[in-house]
Amino acid sequence: GAGVSQSPRYKVTKRGQDVALRCDPISGHVSLYWYRQALGQGPEFLTYFNYEAQQDKSGLPNDRFSAERPEGSISTLTIQRTEQRDSAMYRCASSLASYGTSGSTDTQYFGPGTRLTVL
Amino acid sequence: AQTVTQSQPEMSVQEAETVTLSCTYDTSENNYYLFWYKQPPSRQMILVIRQEAYKQQNATENRFSVNFQKAAKSFSLKISDSQLGDTAMYFCAFRAIGNDMRFGAGTRLTVKP
Numbered sequence: 001g002a003g004v005s006q007s008p009r010y011k012v013t014k015r016g017q018d019v020a021l022r023c024d025p026i027s028g029h030v031s032l033y034w035y036r037q038a039l040g041q042g043p044e045f046l047t048y049f050n051y052e053a054q055q056d057k058s059g060l061p062n063d064r065f066s067a068e069r070p071e072g073s074i075s076t077l078t079i080q081r082t083e084q085r086d087s088a089m090y091r092c093a094s095s096l097a098s099y100g101t102s103g104s105t106d107t108q109y110f111g112p113g114t115r116l117t118v119l
Numbered sequence: 120a121q122t123v124t125q126s127q128p129e130m131s132v133q134e135a136e137t138v139t140l141s142c143t144y145d146t147s148e149n150n151y152y153l154f155w156y157k158q159p160p161s162r163q164m165i166l167v168i169r170q171e172a173y174k175q176q177n178a179t180e181n182r183f184s185v186n187f188q189k190a191a192k193s194f195s196l197k198i199s200d201s202q203l204g205d206t207a208m209y210f211c212a213f214r215a216i217g218n219d220m221r222f223g224a225g226t227r228l229t230v231k232p
Contacts, residue, residue: 040224040225041225042212043210044222045221048219091164108220110163112161112162113162
């Protein structure tokens with residue numbers, strides 16, 4: 001497909017379990033971003049990558065959250081020891097150009113999201 | 120810190136009429152970008168329109184246009200000839216060069232037949 005894909009689309013887990021959320025960006029897109037969106041609110045930035053390098057992880061809430069993009073394409077967001085407050089929609093986005101460039105090539109395109117429910 | 124404020128949690132408009140969604144932001148940056156994203160019931164995030172702060176001309180995309188007032192730090196979205204498919208949450212977003220994107224809380228727009 002031509003768009004950003006995420007899997008799974010829905011994830012229900014028990015408190016204390018680890019979860020891994022996957023993002024497959026648009027082919028050729030250099031930058032990849034992770035956001036968390038609570039119901040009724042706008043997306044909240046978590047972290048982003050240029051190629052395989054994690055550029056900014058200041059938005060990650062705590063050390064239970066981590067992300068990687070080892071080959072500069074697919075990325076995984078991992079949440080360890082999940083808690084009920086982690087329940088949210090987790091969104092991935094990608095852009096053609098790296099952060100900080102001008103022009104429309106840095107426009108972010110979003111995936112459908114993974115809805116995480118922690119029981 | 121940059122903040123984005125959407126002061127209208129909900130709005131409605133009759134089909135074929137025009138509606139304007141408000142957005143204000145706070146920043147000390149001079150170069151930045153502003154966006155409107157649409158989130159329909161499917162919860163996809165779809166880019167509606169984009170504006171570069173250095174451009175004086177307001178961006179337009181078919182029925183969607185913005186009123187960008189840099190001095191007032193205002194970035195409103197006008198939807199003309201509203202269609203039922205325009206029913207969605209609309210998020211205003213701000214990004215300074217080299218920084219992460221910040222979103223407003225959203226405005227829920229309902230287009231009534």
